[in-house]
Amino acid sequence: MNESGARVLVEQIDQAMTGLAQLLAEPATAHFESLHPIFEDLERILVRKAGIDAAFAWAADMNQAGFKVGSSRTVDYLMQALDLSRAEAMARLRRGKALFDPPAEPEPEPAVDEDAAERERRRVEAQEKAERERKAQAAARGRDAAAEKRAVIDEELRALSPHASPGYNELLDQALVYAQSNAVGLLRHWLREQVRLANREVSRLHEANRAFHRRYVSLSDPDEYGGVRLSGYLPSDMAAMLSEALNPARTTGMEGSELQTFEGMSMGKKRAHILAAMCRNFLNTKTPNLRGVGSIIVSMTMEELENMKVDDVFPTSTGHLLDPFALMRLGEARSDAFVIHAQDGQALYTGTGKRTANLWQRIALFASELVCSHPDCDRPMSDCQVHHIVAAANGGETELANLTNLCWGHHRDNNDNREPVSPFGWADRDPGSGRVGHRKRRDDPVVMNDSPAAQRSGGAKIRKKYAETQEPLFTPA
Incomplete structure (x- = not known):
């Protein structure tokens, strides 16, 4: 189809939408029994728009559409030319990439001391997976799903390991099929379980730093009150540090301190108060402590210490589980404590005569x-x-x-x-x-x-x- 043909179709859609709007100009007087089958059909037809949006976003990216609005980023073009939010523009770009970018060739998992036969077996498996991914991507292009369901699919597939099997495109195609006959809530639960099963067999070597690579913190635009929302994702070691740093119990009795919190404050307000004070202190001093965290305690047995494996996790005083990679990132703080248990499981006694436990x-x-x-x-x-x-x-x-x-x-x-x-x-x-x-x-x-x-x-x-x-x-x- 040429450009003039596309223009004719868009004009026909415009006329049709105008006519439908006129039918419902006075919804109280509309004959619902006659109209509801028509509008149910309309909803099914409009499901196709989400796929069209993804295809156009991919085409815009391939043609460096950002230049049309003075930017090197396609997302700016989608935001300005189509009047989209950044979140929606990014979502369309991700969907377009998933449907039209050729799937990357998967790399076989690393193995130790493997023979030639085992190496060849893994190479063949990787090729077979790549072929399944290409076929699944082609099939997914022909599937329709409403934008809300596509958003759920996008969100759940972000947790899929690039080394999992089935791969991204296979699960995308399966999810689009499932979405045709199931509600949004069922789709989310079903796909989350499929992702969990696909990730289950992935080597821990591949996944050890996955949470670390997904780390981010973002601030929303100000709302009508001028406030912003914080959101983000932290690996376990960063989460443990933040949890302990924002612990209101550490500020009890600090009279006159900027970190002091007060009775009557909710837990959330106390943490916000402490976070603002810490940021203020940092901006005033410009001297962050780079020697470690302090105040975080890790528990392990002697056997775990001597035979530590890549998939081991160790509990902390903040309730987070740290793997060996997270332990290394935690730093060498002078006051971090690693508790090693004796054979009977009991901790060594150390007492003082003070009223408060030391x-x-x-x-x-x-x-x-x-x-x-x-x-x-x-x-x-x-x-x-x-x-x-x-x-x-x-x-x-x-x-x-x-x-x-x-x-x-x-x-x-x-x-x-x-x-x-x-x-x-x-x-x-x-x-x-x-x-x-x-x-x-x-x-x-x-x-x-x-x-x-x-x-x-x-x-x-x-x-x-x-x-x-x-x-x-x-x-x-």
Whole structure:
């Protein structure tokens, strides 16, 4: 079709849309029973526009359309000439690239000490995958899906590894087929599961730094109040640093400090307050600390340390799991702590006579419990307070045997005086295992926290390993 033919079609669409708008100029008087089949057909027809938009965006990119608006970027042309938002313009470019750019030749996964036969097998597999990708891309060009469904497909496929099988184009084609007979919500759940299954067999060597490469932080345009929204994506080590830096518990009692937060502030407002103060301090001093993070604690067993593998992950005091690559990026902060457990899983005792648990006691508690010790709670140590099992007011000492981690909510509800009429129970140490849990009433057993989060602690790993081969880990006094 030549350019004049395209012009005629666009003019016909213009006339048709004008006529339909006139039919509904007075929707209250429109005869709905006659109109609804027509407009249902219209919606099905307009589904094709999303594919046309992607094709035009790709054509614009191939022809350096940005030059038409004084820019080297096609996205600027789409924004100005078609009056699109940046997000929509970028989405159309991504869809066009997925449908029309030739698929890249996949690189076989690296292997160690492979023979010639194995190398040839992997080469053939890579070629077969490339051919499937080309066929799937060609098929996907002929599939229709509404813009909303295409947006869901774009979003979910971003999580697909470039080394996964099925590949991007195969899953794109399958998703477009699925979208024809399923609602948006079902499409999202179905495709997310397909991506998970496709990624499952990918070598950890390929995926070790995937989260790091996807890192970003962005600020939205100001809204009507002048405020902006922050969004982003951080790998686990950066997330742990930010979580600890914005922890309001670190600013408690800092009177006169710009970092001070106040009672009545929500958690979100406290974090915003701290973030603004940190930025102000940095802009005033221009001296960022490049020596490391500090205040982040990592737990591991001696066996894990000596036999560390690329797919190992280690829990932190902020609730994030760090792989060996993230540990290296974390830096060499003088106050970062790596807790190594003895064979019995217990942390070494280090005590002081102070009312507030010192750093080493907090490290020991973290190593043993990792999270709040209340049953089924997964709040990390950064959201917890050190609790005296026997209250200090009742003579309890600040020693490791009398301490546990409780999140703010469970700490507030703890029945310190152990009154029998209280609806709340209290944290207590089980005399058999030595572990701290929750006792509902005086004659009830102590219930421990065996949630998945708690099971990640080094102490829990040790207890599990030696449960059937060693004597009890704790001997009652």
